[in-house]
Amino acid sequence: IARLILDDVFGAKCFQSEIIWSYRRWSNSARKLLPAHQTILFYSKGRDFKFNTIFTGYSPTTNVDQILQRRSRDDSNKSVYARDQNGNVVYGGRKRGVPLSDVWEIPFLNPKAKERTGYPTQKPILLLEQIIRLSTDEGDVVLDAFCGSGTTLVAATLLGRSAIGIDISEQAVELTRRRLAEPVKTESKLLKNGLQSYKTANHHALALLNGISYTPVQRNNGIDAFLAETYQGVPIPLRVQRDGETVAEAASALYRAAMTK
Known part of the structure; x- marks a missing residue:
């Protein structure tokens, strides 16, 4: 109903997005599903409106190769890893992250929140x-x-x-x-660290990164996480040295994971 009313007020052509605000609630619902989202309808005043793209961090399940390495198109227009004249995979340039989607996971105000x-x-x-x-x-x-x-x-x-x-x-x-x-x-620790940071498989290794702002990854044996901040636009991979692993071995594993497919 709200959408129909707003279409009449602003014009259907000015409708831009339906945003789902998703959150967790501190209550129980015995006889129905627990409400855990609200809808935000995004309308513009006209066709010419200001929109700033917001980039978010990569998901921990994102293939690390997609972050680290640059891709190009071959003669068949197939996506392949870009390589230099010596055949080495080209390291990716500036990566801004993933454009914000229309589902926002922002925590609801808890009963003890300072701003409540x-x-x-x-x-x-x-x-x-x-x-x-x-x-x-x-x-x-x-x-x-x-x-x-x-x-x-x-x-x-x-x-x-x-x-x-x-x-x-x-x-x-x-x-x-x-x-x-x-x-x-x-401030929300859940939003800052990301929901997936609580679900990573390598809990022991990531526990050693306590105090560092990072994004954990799951689909790579050589990289445990990325620093939240980049260096000159380039993502910085992290690997925690394993028991029985030398510094040289840890560095080698990290290098191979970062530079090869």
Whole structure:
């Protein structure tokens, strides 16, 4: 129903995406499936609109070769690994990650979250930050005509945007003012590390990387993870030295995994 109404208001041609906000809830549902998502309908004002592509990290199950090595097309237009004049596989250049999809895994505010205000419809700042990054740049103006607890305004302010909020409730307006005076944002370890980081097969090796921001991988015997930050746009693979393995052997395994198919 909401889609039909919004098509009538903005025009069906201005519909851009249906976004699924997926999260975990801290409640039980005995006689029905537990609600764990909400829908966000993305409309533009017209055909000419601002859209900033957001890149996310590679999945741990992504084939490492696809990240490290560059591909080209042969005479049959088949995708093959690019090679230099000596026949060696060419190391990939700058990799920005995977473009953001229309399914967003952003944690719901837990009952003890620092930013929780008690407002019944409050959304996490992380969610509004992602929406704002998609469609605005620093210095732009963000309008929320039903600002409620003020999360949109807080997120916009933290991202260097100007913000205008409107609400019929005086309590909502006062709450928003207080939040803008002292913005509080809850950081999510789950979102920062990634859901798959809790499901990796090599728990022992990755436990030794505690304190390092990384993305674990599963489909490679020589590489355990990638650093979250790249060096000059190039992903940095990691390997934890195994028991009984020399430094030279560990380095050799890492090199082979990084440079060969």
